Amino acid sequence: MARLTGGCLCGAVTYSLEYLPGDVADICFCRECRKASGAASLPWVQVPPSRFRVTKGRARGYASSAHATRWFCPDCGGPLYMTDDEGRSVGVTLGSLDAPEAIRPTVQGWVCERVSWQAWDETLPAYEKAPPYDL
Ligand SMILES: [Zn+2]
Numbered sequence: 073m074a075r076l077t078g079g080c081l082c083g084a085v086t087y088s089l090e091y092l093p094g095d096v097a098d099i100c101f102c103r104e105c106r107k108a109s110g111a112a113s114l115p116w117v118q119v120p121p122s123r124f125r126v127t128k129g130r131a132r133g134y135a136s137s138a139h140a141t142r143w144f145c146p147d148c149g150g151p152l153y154m155t156d157d158e159g160r161s162v163g164v165t166l167g168s169l170d171a172p173e174a175i176r177p178t179v180q181g182w183v184c185e186r187v188s189w190q191a192w193d194e195t196l197p198a199y200e201k202a203p204p205y206d207l
């Protein structure tokens with residue numbers, strides 16, 4: 073198990089998570105991730121809520137769908153994590169990790185919404201629409 077830390081650009085909100093090999097790490101090409109981040113794709117890792125906690129500050133939530141809330145820093149706007157109403161998992165943005173090399177995505181989701189100029193990895197499994205782990 074690896075204990076990893078992360079936070080937003082300005083440092084007002086920080087978190088820690090415990091990562092286990094086998095936790096799903098994916099790159100999402102969906103429109104919502106694009107709009108929420110301003111980037112053409114957004115990499116995530118999914119962990120159980122018991123293995124994630126905010127360690128400093130307080131993120132602001134935005135209900136981006138009927139079941140999911142995206143959490144970001146209220147000061148700098150950095151996208152940090154995502155939760156679901158049922159508490160199944162917490163999706164944490166890999167780009168907000170202090171050591172983003174620590175986790176390598178192994179799957180891709182929502183490739184049907186991929187922007188054509190955004191490269192994707194043809195060697196990794198890809199889901200046309202919602203992957204099974206999606207919130
Ligand atoms: Zn911030």
Ligand SMILES: [Zn+2]
Pocket residue numbers: 100101102103104105106182
């Ligand atoms: Zn997405």
